[in-house]
Each structure stands twice: as structure tokens, then as C-alpha cells.
Amino acid sequence: MNISLTLRQRQTQTRTFLCSILFVLLFVLSGCPASVEPVKEPLYSLPNGFPDINFPKDNPVTAEKIELGRKLFYDPILSSDKSIACASCHKQELAFTDGKIVSRGVKGELGSRNSPTIVNTGYAEHLFWDGRASTIEEQAFAAATNPAEMRAVESVIDVRLQKDSAYSIEFPRAFGNGTQPTLRLAMKAIATFVRTVLSGSSRYDEFIHGATSALNESEIRGRDLFFSYRTQCGDCHSGYNFTDNQFHSTGLFTHYFDQGRYNFTINKSDVGKFKTPSLRNIALTAPYEHDGHLPTLEAVIEHYNEGGKDFINKDSRIRPLNLTETEKKDLIAFLNTLTDNSLLNNPRFAKKP
Ligand code: HEC
Ligand code: HEC
Structure with missing residues (x-):
């Protein structure tokens, strides 16, 4: 057997050796920061056997947005007379329904439909009993501006949110520096929160x-x-x-x-x-x-x-x-x-x- 290597074989060997060193270096470098970072809690937890949630491309999920959405879900600031929040008709203790035959909105205005749950609506292809909305953003905006629900006027709520000192900090945190709070963005945050409200442990x-x-x-x-x-x-x-x-x-x-x-x-x-x-x-x-x-x-x-x-x-x-x-x-x-x-x-x- 010929033990002397050809020039080409030697070149290949050297290249392989250098590559290996580079690989090890990269591995060590990239491995280092991960090992010192604290283990992050997942943003939401998927029940056993459920598929993952598809967050829309124009409204990706972040921890800041979930937190803001959760606060807004419980805040009556979004209704015309500050008397009603999403949570008034979607109560956690009733699996996010309201226990009434049909819901009552601002000033006791009677709606015509029973409040459905928001649980697992992140998977829904159509929202509302008649499926007239296709995204939670759209659906939440409709709920906020519906005269029989929160009766919000967009321009009024925009100003109200912008005057709020806490929201003036929390909206930029969720949507980027310099972002002014608006009803539309509030609905994006609320939709993000709603998508994380999952239930499948019975x-x-x-x-x-x-x-x-x-x-x-x-x-x-x-x-x-x-x-x-x-x-x-x-x-x-x-x-x-x-x-x-x-x-x-x-x-x-x-x-x-x-x-x-x-x-x-x-x-x-x-x-x-x-x-x-x-x-x-x-x-x-x-x-x-x-x-x-x-x-x-x-x-x-x-x-x-x-x-x-x-x-x-x-x-x-x-x-x-x-x-x-x-x-x-x-x-x-x-x-x-x-x-x-x-x-x-x-x-x-x-x-x-
Ligand atoms: C053809 C499809 C279909 C079949 C079959 C069906 N359901 Fe339903 N179910 C529906 C629809 C649609 C509604 C809502 C109807 C409405 O409000 O007008 C509903 C409503 C319900 C509700 C009330 C849910 C709520 O949140 O108000 C319960 C409980 C229920 N069904 C249980 C059952 C049981 C038990 C059976 C079998 C005996 C059954 N369903 C068969 C489609 C169906
Ligand atoms: C006055 C009571 C009331 C308030 C306030 C309210 N909702 Fe609802 N919600 C309802 C009723 C009633 C429906 C069903 C309406 C329909 O089908 O036309 C509904 C439907 C929904 C649905 C669709 C569920 C499905 O399966 O299709 C979601 C999600 C939801 N609401 C979230 C919200 C959010 C977010 C807010 C706050 C921005 C909100 N709701 C405010 C009563 C209310």
C-alpha cells in the first residue's frame, strides 16, 4: 500500500483540520452565552395534544404584548363611559362567559346574543356566532365599538389612552419606541393575550x-x-x-x-x-x-x-x-x-x- 500522500490529499487533510478547529471555536463561542442565560418561561403553554397557535405575521407574540393585552382586557377605559371591560362579559370564573341569557353592554343596553367563551379562540377560523370576523383583532375592535357593547368612539379612546401615564410607557414597550397608544393597537395587544388563553386540562x-x-x-x-x-x-x-x-x-x-x-x-x-x-x-x-x-x-x-x-x-x-x-x-x-x-x-x- 502506498503510504505517501499525494499533494491533493494533503491539502484536503489540512483543510479538514482547519475546518474542525473553526467548528470547535464556533461551538464554544455560541455555547457560552446560552449557558449563562437564565432559563426563560414559555410565553404560553399549549395543552397536551393541541397544535401550536398561529400568531399573525403583522402581530407576533411577545411577553410585553401579552401583559399589555391582559391589562387592557380588564380595563373599562376602553368603553365609552368607562363602565365595562372585555372581562365584564368574559369572566374567568365562568370559563370566560358571563352567565347571562344575552349580554348587557354600556348603560345596560341589551345585546341579542349569549356571550361565548374566548378560550381557545386562537384556533378559530371564524369569530362570532355567525363567523362574521376572521381575526381576533377585527372581532375585538367590533366589540369595543359596538353600541350594544362598549360603545367606544375610536378618536375619543385614542386620546384617553394617550393621556394615561402608565399606557404611555407600556405601549412603546410592546410596540416599539415612540409608539403612541391607540384603540387599534390596544386591540392588537388584547388579541395577543386572548390567543394565549388556552384550556385543555380536564x-x-x-x-x-x-x-x-x-x-x-x-x-x-x-x-x-x-x-x-x-x-x-x-x-x-x-x-x-x-x-x-x-x-x-x-x-x-x-x-x-x-x-x-x-x-x-x-x-x-x-x-x-x-x-x-x-x-x-x-x-x-x-x-x-x-x-x-x-x-x-x-x-x-x-x-x-x-x-x-x-x-x-x-x-x-x-x-x-x-x-x-x-x-x-x-x-x-x-x-x-x-x-x-x-x-x-x-x-x-x-x-x-
Ligand atoms: C349538526 C351539527 C351538530 C350536532 C350533530 C350536534 N351539535 Fe351541539 N351544537 C351545534 C351547533 C351549531 C350549536 C349552536 C346552535 C345555536 O346556538 O343555534 C350547538 C350547541 C350545543 C350546545 C350548547 C353550547 C353552548 O355553548 O351554548 C351543547 C351543550 C351541545 N351542542 C351538545 C351537543 C350534543 C350532546 C350533541 C349530540 C346529542 C350535539 N351537540 C350534536 C352543532 C351540532
Ligand atoms: C357587553 C358584553 C361584551 C363585552 C363588553 C365584550 N364581549 Fe366579547 N362577546 C360578547 C358576545 C355577546 C359575543 C357574541 C356576539 C356575536 O356572536 O355576535 C362575543 C364574542 C366574542 C368573541 C368571539 C368568540 C367566538 O367563539 O366566536 C371573542 C374572542 C370576544 N368576544 C372577545 C372580547 C374582547 C377581546 C372584548 C373587549 C375588547 C369583548 N369581547 C367585549 C359579549 C361581550
């Missing part, structure tokens, strides 16, 4: 992730029934957030006073259709349906058991189910396992002390 989640004793027999029967062809509940209330993000009429009425999705699309086949609500924390979010007319889960189950009322756009899956009393109890027992108690006392979602 007994049901423990069960599907392996803790087979987390549910009792009745709850397991209820789960099987919920996902069965017999009821088809899990067809529409599907996936990790128990919604297909679609619009359906469940035949609540023979004549819909609120025409739902139709108001937005002006398509006759959309009359009476509303967004499938998530069923997470459903035990805490009574009363039910877009207009809050069903007071209890028992009433909701009765509605489905009867197959709804005759209505032209009613989904074909809504039909008499002939459930026994035990089956009804099992379904309700299952729905009660979807409560995530950690959501209710998570200090990251609460008003800043």
Missing part, C-alpha cells in the same frame, strides 16, 4: 392521555354515546376543541328571529346557521345556544333527543334519538368531565393584582 384529557381511571363508568358510556353514530354529537363537536368550525342549524326554532350566518352571507341556505361552539368547560357556561334560551345541559339534551323543530335548513343529523333516562344522564356526566379547573385559577389569565 379529566377527559387525562383519560385520553392514558389515565384510564380518570373517568367513571357512566362518564365512559357517555363518551362512547357522544362519539357514536347513534347520536353523531362528535361529528360537529369534533377534534381537540370539540368543534368543526362550521355553521349548522340544529332546529332550535321553526322560525329564526336571529338569522345567524345568513346575516353575513345573504345566502338563503345559511338562515338559522350558527358556529358549532366548543364544548370545553361547558358545565360552567350556562345558559346555552346563541340566544341563551336553554338554561341547562338537561334542556340541551332534551332538544337533541326530540330531534329539534322542523326547519328548512336543519342539519339531517338532528333527528329523534330515543335516548333512555340513563343515556341522557351518561351524556351529561360526560359533558361534565370537560371542565378544566386549572383555567379558572390560572394567574396568567387573571386581572393583574
Whole structure:
């Protein structure tokens, strides 16, 4: 075997050697600062089995923005007479709903719809019961300026925020030096906070992730029934957030006073259709349906058991189910396992002390 190396081989060897040294140097240099930096807490925590949140390109997530959004969510400064905040209708202890049939805004103004939760709306493709908003920024701005909700006038709120000494510091911190506070930017911060309000740690989640004793027999029967062809509940209330993000009429009425999705699309086949609500924390979010007319889960189950009322756009899956009393109890027992108690006392979602 020839042990003398050719010139080319020697050159290659030298190059490889130099490269290795450079590589080690780079490794040491880049490794150093990381080892002295303190471990950062994640900005938000994803429940087991949930996909990551897509923060919009023009409104990326930062710790400062979440903090500002959280403060604004609880601050009545955004409503015309400073009497109402987002949190007035989206209360943490009620899984971010308000417990009323329909919400009341500034000066007790009666709205027409039941307050839905903000939990897990970071995943929603459409916002509001009729899906008329496609981003939380847009949706929050609509809530703030709605005469039946916060009745804010943009120019008035801009000035009010700019006069506030704390916000004059916190907006530039979240949006860059020299930024003036505005209602529009407030909505960007609030939307960022809302996207981090996630919930997926219920007994049901423990069960599907392996803790087979987390549910009792009745709850397991209820789960099987919920996902069965017999009821088809899990067809529409599907996936990790128990919604297909679609619009359906469940035949609540023979004549819909609120025409739902139709108001937005002006398509006759959309009359009476509303967004499938998530069923997470459903035990805490009574009363039910877009207009809050069903007071209890028992009433909701009765509605489905009867197959709804005759209505032209009613989904074909809504039909008499002939459930026994035990089956009804099992379904309700299952729905009660979807409560995530950690959501209710998570200090990251609460008003800043
Ligand atoms: C007066 C009560 C009230 C106030 C104040 C209020 N909301 Fe709402 N919110 C509602 C109601 C009612 C709906 C459903 C309205 C509809 O579908 O037309 C809703 C819908 C939403 C939704 C959509 C949920 C979904 O699944 O589609 C989000 C998110 C939300 N609100 C966040 C906010 C934020 C952020 C603020 C503050 C800027 C706010 N809300 C202020 C009552 C209120
Ligand atoms: C065709 C799709 C579909 C099927 C099947 C279906 N749902 Fe629904 N569900 C919806 C929609 C849409 C709403 C909201 C309707 C409205 O407000 O007008 C809703 C509302 C609810 C609510 C009230 C939620 C709230 O926040 O107010 C509960 C509870 C519920 N469904 C449970 C069930 C159960 C249990 C079954 C099976 C027996 C079932 N659903 C079958 C689509 C469906």
C-alpha cells in the first residue's frame, strides 16, 4: 500500500483540520452565552395534544404584548363611559362567559346574543356566532365599538389612552419606541393575550392521555354515546376543541328571529346557521345556544333527543334519538368531565393584582 500522500490529499487533510478547529471555536463561542442565560418561561403553554397557535405575521407574540393585552382586557377605559371591560362579559370564573341569557353592554343596553367563551379562540377560523370576523383583532375592535357593547368612539379612546401615564410607557414597550397608544393597537395587544388563553386540562384529557381511571363508568358510556353514530354529537363537536368550525342549524326554532350566518352571507341556505361552539368547560357556561334560551345541559339534551323543530335548513343529523333516562344522564356526566379547573385559577389569565 502506498503510504505517501499525494499533494491533493494533503491539502484536503489540512483543510479538514482547519475546518474542525473553526467548528470547535464556533461551538464554544455560541455555547457560552446560552449557558449563562437564565432559563426563560414559555410565553404560553399549549395543552397536551393541541397544535401550536398561529400568531399573525403583522402581530407576533411577545411577553410585553401579552401583559399589555391582559391589562387592557380588564380595563373599562376602553368603553365609552368607562363602565365595562372585555372581562365584564368574559369572566374567568365562568370559563370566560358571563352567565347571562344575552349580554348587557354600556348603560345596560341589551345585546341579542349569549356571550361565548374566548378560550381557545386562537384556533378559530371564524369569530362570532355567525363567523362574521376572521381575526381576533377585527372581532375585538367590533366589540369595543359596538353600541350594544362598549360603545367606544375610536378618536375619543385614542386620546384617553394617550393621556394615561402608565399606557404611555407600556405601549412603546410592546410596540416599539415612540409608539403612541391607540384603540387599534390596544386591540392588537388584547388579541395577543386572548390567543394565549388556552384550556385543555380536564379529566377527559387525562383519560385520553392514558389515565384510564380518570373517568367513571357512566362518564365512559357517555363518551362512547357522544362519539357514536347513534347520536353523531362528535361529528360537529369534533377534534381537540370539540368543534368543526362550521355553521349548522340544529332546529332550535321553526322560525329564526336571529338569522345567524345568513346575516353575513345573504345566502338563503345559511338562515338559522350558527358556529358549532366548543364544548370545553361547558358545565360552567350556562345558559346555552346563541340566544341563551336553554338554561341547562338537561334542556340541551332534551332538544337533541326530540330531534329539534322542523326547519328548512336543519342539519339531517338532528333527528329523534330515543335516548333512555340513563343515556341522557351518561351524556351529561360526560359533558361534565370537560371542565378544566386549572383555567379558572390560572394567574396568567387573571386581572393583574
Ligand atoms: C357587553 C358584553 C361584551 C363585552 C363588553 C365584550 N364581549 Fe366579547 N362577546 C360578547 C358576545 C355577546 C359575543 C357574541 C356576539 C356575536 O356572536 O355576535 C362575543 C364574542 C366574542 C368573541 C368571539 C368568540 C367566538 O367563539 O366566536 C371573542 C374572542 C370576544 N368576544 C372577545 C372580547 C374582547 C377581546 C372584548 C373587549 C375588547 C369583548 N369581547 C367585549 C359579549 C361581550
Ligand atoms: C349538526 C351539527 C351538530 C350536532 C350533530 C350536534 N351539535 Fe351541539 N351544537 C351545534 C351547533 C351549531 C350549536 C349552536 C346552535 C345555536 O346556538 O343555534 C350547538 C350547541 C350545543 C350546545 C350548547 C353550547 C353552548 O355553548 O351554548 C351543547 C351543550 C351541545 N351542542 C351538545 C351537543 C350534543 C350532546 C350533541 C349530540 C346529542 C350535539 N351537540 C350534536 C352543532 C351540532
